[in-house]
Every structure is written in structure tokens, then in C-alpha cells.
Amino acid sequence: MSRLLVVVVIFIAIYLLLKHYRRQMPKKDVMGEDASKHRENMVRCAHCGVHLPKGESIMVEHKHYCSEAHRHAHTGESE
Template identity: 40%
Template sequence: MISKWILLIALIFLVFWLVKRFQRAAKQPPRSEQKVIEDMVRCAYCDVHLPKSESVAGHGQYFCSEAHRALHARAASKEK
């Protein structure tokens, strides 16, 4: 008989604890990760825009890949 009362009290305690936990979680504002705003640059060869950190710099310009940097350099040398 006493074990039934202990089990009932434990169950009621568990339900109140869960309800309180969910209420506390609902009150907290959602975590907003700070987004880093990064400069965008344009590839001098194909005009694709990409983040500056992902670009390849060369001759004062930005490129989307090492291949486009080389192609641009070759085209510039042929023009001269």
C-alpha cells in the first residue's frame, strides 16, 4: 500500500518537473547565432560573385578559382 503512494508521489513530481522544464524552455528566446557579414567580390574572369574568403586574389583582382586567375593572366598577356 505504501509503495503505491510513493510511486504516485514520484509520478506527480515527475509530471510537474517536466511541465516546469518545458515552460522555462518556452520563455527563453531562441538562440540566434550571430551571422558574420562578409564582403562579396566579383570574379574578374567570369563575373561570378562569391565571398571574399573563398576567392583567389591576383594582380589586384579577385577570381573564383586558380584556373580563372591563370586564364585571365594569359588573356591579359596576349592583349599586350
């Protein structure tokens, strides 16, 4: 009976270890991907020229803007 307990404890230990490693491994990959993605997805505000991540920009008619105010200012000027 105590042998079975030891086996169960070992299995739990292995499970926790794998869980721990799995949690650590993808984190590194995601961080690396994120860094390269951020570098690739930097866009320039069509109004003031500031660089910002694509996800944070406002895109209108294939142009990127850093803020709603600049989008208004730019479209207001050109139209």
C-alpha cells in the first residue's frame, strides 16, 4: 500500500515538473516572437511621423495614425 503511495507521489512530482517546464518554455518563445513581431509591425503616424506598434495605431484607408486627434487633423487637412 505504501509502495503505491510512493508511485503516486512520484507521478505527481513528474506531472508538476512537466507543468512547470511547459509553463517556462512557451513563455520564452512567446517573448521572442513578441519582440520580433513588435519590430516588424511598427507603423508610422501619417500625421506626425511618430513610430508606434501597429496594434496601437488607428488605421484609416491604409494609413496609420497614433491617435484619434491626429486622424481627424490629417483627414481634415487633406479633405
